[in-house]
Amino acid sequence: MKNLLLVLAVFFAFAKAITAQTIVDPQMDYYLPTDVTYNPNIPTPEEVIGYVPGKWHVTHDKLVQYMTALASASDRITIENRGKTFEDRPLILLTVSSPSNLQNVEALQQARQDRIDGKSSENGPIVIYQGFSIHGNEASGSNAALLYAYYLAATQGPKIDEMLDNTVVLLDPSFNPDGLQRFAGWVNQHKNENITIDGNDREYDEAWPGGRTNHYWFDMNRDWLPVQLPESRARIATFNKWMPNILTDHHEMGTNSSFFFQPGIPSRTNPLTPQMNQDLTKEIGNYHAAALDKIGSFYYTEESYDDFYYGKGSTFPDVNGSIGILFEQASSRGHAQESVNGVLTFPFTIRNQFTAALSTLAAANGMKDKLLNYQTKFFKDAANETKSGNIIFGDSKDSGKTDAFAEVLLRHEIRLKELNQDVKVDGKEYKKGYAYVIPKSQKKSRLIQALFQKDTEFTDSLFYDISAWTFPLAFDLDYSMNAGNIATGADVTATMDQNSFEVNKASSTKKPLAVSDYAYLMEWNEYETPKVLNQLLRDEIIAKVAMQPFTLNGKTYDYGTIMIPVSRQPFSKNELQERLQEYTSETAVVVDAVSTGLTTGIDLGSNSFVPLQDPKIALVIGDGIDSYDAGEIWHLMDQRYDIAITKIERDRLGRADLSNYNTIIYPNSYGSPDKSTMESLQSWVRSGGTLIGFGNSLRWMSSSKILPVTFKSTENPAKNVTFEQRGDFNGAQVIGGAIFETQLDRSHPVAFGYKDSQLPIFRNSTLFVEADSTSYRNPIKYTNEPLMAGYISKPNLEALRNTRPFVHNNYGRGDVIGFTDNTNFRAFWYGTNKLMMNAVFFAKAM
Secondary structure, X not given: OHHHHHHHHHHHHHHXXXXXXXXXXXXXXXXXXXXXXXXXXXOOHHHHHOOOOOOOOOOHHHHHHHHHHHHHHOOOEEEEEEEEOOOOOEEEEEEEOOHHHHOOHHHHHHHHHHHHXXXXXXXXXXXEEEEEOOOOOOXXXXXXXXXXXHHHHHEXXXXXXXXXXXXXXXXXXXXXXXXXXXXXXXXXXXXXXXXXXXXXXXXXXXXOOOOOOXXXXXXXXXXXXXXXXXXXXXXXXXXXXXXXXXXXXXXXXXOOOOEEEOOOOHHHEOOOOOHHHHHHHHHHHHHHHHHHHHHOOOOEOOOOOOEOOOOOOOOHHHHOOOEEEEEEEEOOOOOEEEEOOEEEEHHHHHHHHHHHHHHHHHHHHHOHHHHHHHHHHHHHHHHHHOOOOEEEEEOOOOHHXXXXXXXXXXXXXXXXXXXXXXXXXXXXXXXXXXXXXXXXXXXXHHHHHHHHOOOOOOOOOOOOOOOOOOHHHHOOOEEEOOOOOOOEEEEOEEEEOOOOEEEEOOOOOOXXXXXXXXXXXXXXXXXXXHHHHHHHHHOOOOOEEEOXXXXXXXXXXXXXXXXXXXXXXXXXXXXXXXXXXXXXXXXXXXXXXXXOXXXXXXXXXXXXXXXXXXXXXXXXXXXXXXXXXXXXXXXXXXXXXXXXXXXEEHHHOOOOOHHHOOEEEEOOXXXXXXXXXXXHHHHHHHOOOEEEEEOOHHHHHHHOOOOOOOEEOOOOOOOOOOOOOHHHHHHOOOOOOEEEEEEEOOOOXXXXXXXXXXXXXXXXXXXXXXXXOOXXXXXXXXXXXXXXXXXXXXXXXXXXXXXXXXXXXXXXXXXXXXXXXXXXXXXXXXXXXXXXXXXXXXXXXX
């Protein structure tokens, strides 16, 4: 009997493997409609990359290879390279339409803009932007793009000819080339000849950080509004050039799911999105349902996901007169995996994505007039509801982050104007060269509202993503939504090429730096001052930070001013001046040459100037570390401040020679380091190192006594909550992402460089730290009424009041610093970047 059972077990296992193997080695007829003919002169994917999609995961290089071959073979396709990723991969786009349309692209684009601007009522082709796999390990989309591109190029007959004459398809086969390449490499190298469907196999268990993110570990699908990354900048430029009527975003979700298409949960739609947008989304959904019914695939809609945060690909179009559509396909996360619905194969997931791409094309043609008319109405209504007047924003001490926000606006083609003269609005000073004006009356008025959105009351307490992103608060800028009539100059322009962007300002000229025989002074307010200071310290130039304000030559220098003496430097006075001139030339940082150390306040020879050291930074990464937070820190150092860092796996910390570093940054983490790692870190800090921790890392730092804090807990018992409502109740206790006001002690080194005593901080956790009884140990503290924008439950708001997001402790000869909140959120939270940089440079002054 035992032998019989063993034989049966082997048989069924073998049969299961055979079934999976058969399905993951598909032929083209598994995917393609069979009721049409295909041009034999158009190469199939197999003829170019060597296999039918679904047998292997396509790497980005092979994806580009095939798309280039298609463009060469078909007069329906043109291909362009719009830039490159951080890893120098091309950001390609296929434009697909009839040959006659492709010969008149610029005229079509202009005609669309004229229609949107109300200058014309002529109907041209409808435009759909179809993008795939913005998360690199959600790869069925990009693999489906191979088949979809082939279908568009090779299908023959009057039906496809009419469709392409009426449609321009913008086909973006890989929103995230770096992530796609990383994931494809992983699953292909771990694929078995005999397909393993066991989810425990290494093929389905990616190494940290996984293929979801781009080079710096950013979630690319959160950057449509902030537009901080090269991949996003390319697609926003494409969007603005064409203003598509539909934009689709092909994703994957959990293996045990089915297929989702929008609309999402109706109550979670951003109030700026017109109801007609959601009605059209639902009508488009009928096409998807019919197509998926035809191939027997299950799906659902309106039960999850939402259209609230405009930084996602499926929601950004909604505030720009377009219809954004999210597709979520259950993921095989490899080649075939067991699920509650049976064996889920990679080809099956590809076929569903391909089918949804075709149904989108059908919907665009079937609803062409409705969609074109909706877009026209969207902008007409926006113009009618827009009041005259201006918005003003700026920072009178920091043109760097002011210009960074101006860049975001210009990339979205929002009109800006410079100030002609200094003005005062609502009690705030705005300086020429340090502020901009946004005319309210312009085409993208609703997008402007979205960028400045500052809601605190909501119809639903659950959010798929963040509930607040108010950009002037994120950049810590002064602003007024009702600036009235202000004297302004011409529109601000920008110089942009493939990889750079510069705001052109009439007032941007800087005076040459004079040679000093005594010292130089550099205020710490400008955004790029950490970059300049790092370059100086890297050259072993002596620099000190002022612990108190002082006045010299009629100018008042604030806390944190950097003083560079001329004497005892490794360079002559002329060489020192040349380096200072070079390091500040491409920045807004101003350096003053002074000829005396006698001031009003602390003199330049005072001990209140604290010497600074060149930061030698290790960033902890790997299993147990939040890859988003780690990537944002890496990006900030590497791209914004040109500071070299060493990335060390958490599991190697206990074995690494930590004496090579004076600063270790420990991002938000899950769980504690092992005992030997903990002991290594404690010993290193006692010897003089600076340990900077974020988020949940404060829990183990506190329990290990290197950063003693008292955490504050909340209680919100479920009363009159049914079993069905339990998920919504628990979800409402989450702080998904909101903005809160803090009070700064500007005399504390962590607050150096901030001109105001209030600072907006982003928070997406319920980690609350009690304030210290000694007031000066609370240099950053949440106010008694901290909510500025976004959602927080009443119990959490009560717990947050008067707590502190920053903690410092002396430990031996070293320093331990903790931040409860992310100071570098998604690369656009410029306003709090300096907090972390102050911890890096000024820890010894605390």
